[in-house]
Amino acid sequence: xxxxxxxxxxxxxxxxxxxxxxxxxxxxxxxxxxxxxxxxxxxxxxxxxxxxxxxxxxxxxxxxxxxxxxxxxxxxxxxxxxxxxxxxxxxxxxxxxxxxxxxxxxxxxxxxxxxxxxxxxxxxxxxxxxxxxxxxxxxxxxxxxxxxxxxxxxxxxxxxxxxxxxxxxxxxxxxxxxxxxxxxxxxxxxxxxxxxxxxxxxxxxxxxxxxxxxxxxxxxxxxxxxxxxxxxxxxxxxxxxxxxxxxxxxxxxxxxxxxxxxxxxxxxxxxxxxxxxxxxxxxxxxxxxxxxxxxxxxxxxxxxxxxxxxxxxxxxxxxxxxxxxxxxxxx
Numbered sequence: 001x002x003x004x005x006x007x008x009x010x011x012x013x014x015x016x017x018x019x020x021x022x023x024x025x026x027x028x029x030x031x032x033x034x035x036x037x038x039x040x041x042x043x044x045x046x047x048x049x050x051x052x053x054x055x056x057x058x059x060x061x062x063x064x065x066x067x068x069x070x071x072x073x074x075x076x077x078x079x080x081x082x083x084x085x086x087x088x089x090x091x092x093x094x095x096x097x098x099x100x101x102x103x104x105x106x107x108x109x110x111x112x113x114x115x116x117x118x119x120x121x122x123x124x125x126x127x128x129x130x131x132x133x134x135x136x137x138x139x140x141x142x143x144x145x146x147x148x149x150x151x152x153x154x155x156x157x158x159x160x161x162x163x164x165x166x167x168x169x170x171x172x173x174x175x176x177x178x179x180x181x182x183x184x185x186x187x188x189x190x191x192x193x194x195x196x197x198x199x200x201x202x203x204x205x206x207x208x209x210x211x212x213x214x215x216x217x218x219x220x221x222x223x224x225x226x227x228x229x230x231x232x233x234x235x236x237x238x239x240x241x242x243x244x245x246x247x248x249x250x251x252x253x254x255x256x257x258x259x260x261x262x263x264x265x266x267x268x269x270x271x272x273x274x275x276x277x278x279x280x281x282x283x284x285x286x287x288x289x290x291x292x293x294x295x296x297x298x299x300x301x302x303x304x305x306x307x308x309x310x311x312x313x314x315x316x317x318x319x320x321x322x323x324x325x326x327x328x329x330x331x
Contacts, residue, residue, distance in 0.1 A: 001074040002028070003301070004062070004098075005294025008091030009083025009111045010136065011035045011042050013051035015062035016290030017073075020298050025121040028066035030284060030291040031058050036174065048086035055094055062290075070102045077297020080108030081318030082137075088314040096309050107305060108312050109296040111288075112320040113148055116141060117299055118292035119252040123279035129248050131239045131267065134255035134288070135160030138202060138235070140242045141320055143328060150321050151245065152200030152238040159231055160257050162204040166227055169212045170220065177260060180224045184262045187225030191218050195230050200238050207231060232263045236270050243276055251278045258286045303327035 007014040014032035018025060033054035035047040063069070078095035081088060092108065099106035116130045129151075130141040138154040157165075160177065167176020193210050196203035211227045243251065251271055257263060258280055271278040285292055303326050315322075 001298060001302070002068060002072050003075045003077055003294040003298040004073050005109075005290045005292070005297055006076070006078040006091040006095050007032070007111070007288055007290035007293045008051050008087050008094075009079045009081075009288060010087055011047055012288040013054055013058055013090065014288070014290030014293075015059045016292070016294040017062055017066040017068060018291055018294035018298060020302070025118060025295050027291045028068065029062040030289055031062040031065060032289060033058050042084065044084040044086045047084065048090050051087060051090040055090065059094075070104075073102070073104055075105045075107060075297055075301045077107045077109050077293050077300075078312075079111045079114070079293055080312070081110065081315035083111060083314075083316055085314065085316045088316060092312060092314050096312060100309065105301060105306065106309060106312060107297045107300055107307050108314070109293055109300060110318055110320065110323045111293070112137060112139065112141070113323050113325070114292040114296040115254050115286075116148060116252070116320075118285050118295045119254045119279070119281045121295060122281045122285060123252060125250045125252050125277075125279045127248055128250035128252045128279065129239065129242050129246060130252045130254060131235065132255045133159050133235065133253070133257035133263070135164065137255065138204075139320060140200070140239055142242060142246050142248060143325065144246070147321050147323065147325050150319070151242040152202065154202045154204060155198065156203055156205045157208075159204060159235065160255070162208050162231060163228075163257070166208055166211055169215055170224075175256070177257060180228060181260045181262055183221045183224035184228045186221040188219065189222050190229065191222050191226040193226050193230050195234060197234050197237055200241060202234050202238060204231060228260070228262055232260070232266050235263070236266050239267065240270050240274065243274055249276045251276055253278065253280050254286050256287050259283055299327050
């Protein structure tokens with residue numbers, strides 16, 4: 001079966017086309033258009049307008065790259081949440097219109113769960129703890145009794161937002177992560193900064209504020225190193241605690257911040273000490289993308305999940321652990 005997925009939770013509008021060849025995830029197309037700004041964060045209405053302008057071209061590009069027609073598509077999936085309301089509405093409206101026009105089943109899927117499922121599908125991980133780190137999201141996730149449970153998460157901002165906000169103050173372009181990661185390995189000494197772990201949860205704003213106050217007062221490479229070191233050590237601490245609590249032996253690291261060599265090295269050291277195996281999916285599916293939406297749509301459809309058009313209202317605040325995971329029990 002082939003699924004066409006639409007992603008529009010934030011700055012990216014994407015169309016992905018995926019098949020499940022012998023139960024394996026086969027990405028036929030994963031096209032996207034991303035909204036960017038010169039300064040400041042994402043403005044939801046402007047991002048939504050950009051999605052509207054680019055949706056038809058992205059869809060056309062995906063169909064051409066996959067070399068499929070509407071007769072080949074078995075189901076249409078879209079990001080139902082979490083995300084920015086105006087952006088989500090664009091993707092949901094496009095998916096509804098296509099499903100009605102071409103008489104295809106429609107499924108709204110959770111963006112965070114999609115990261116988990118495609119991460120497992122493309123790495124071969126079976127029952128992992130998932131460390132999901134992106135601009136807006138920072139969660140430690142694992143399957144338990146019918147749902148993907150959130151064992152720990154940020155209480156304020158996502159770790160990617162921390163890095164980008166600090167990067168703007170440093171005069172670094174967007175995204176700041178790659179530049180800060182390079183600075184991490186050029187440090188000479190550690191600069192004392194806050195370290196905020198609240199049980200299994202994380203707080204990043206105090207760390208970011210303290211680091212911003214030291215800009216211009218210490219060597220920039222040392223400051224970048226210290227910010228990343230504390231943020232990644234906090235994340236590694238709660239991830240290790242989740243592995244210990246659940247006794248799972250696999251870790252999947254995903255989300256845009258998974259590209260960080262510094263974070264990967266820290267997590268890999270921890271996993272080696274725990275005799276756990278670490279997996280990192282291909283970078284294109286760590287970022288926001290529509291192939292993961294299509295894959296989760298396929299997985300859910302095969303498990304018997306169905307949705308009527310009138311049930312497809314977007315859910316901007318939907319949590320990872322709101323979703324009943326009935327497909328794992330049917331494997």
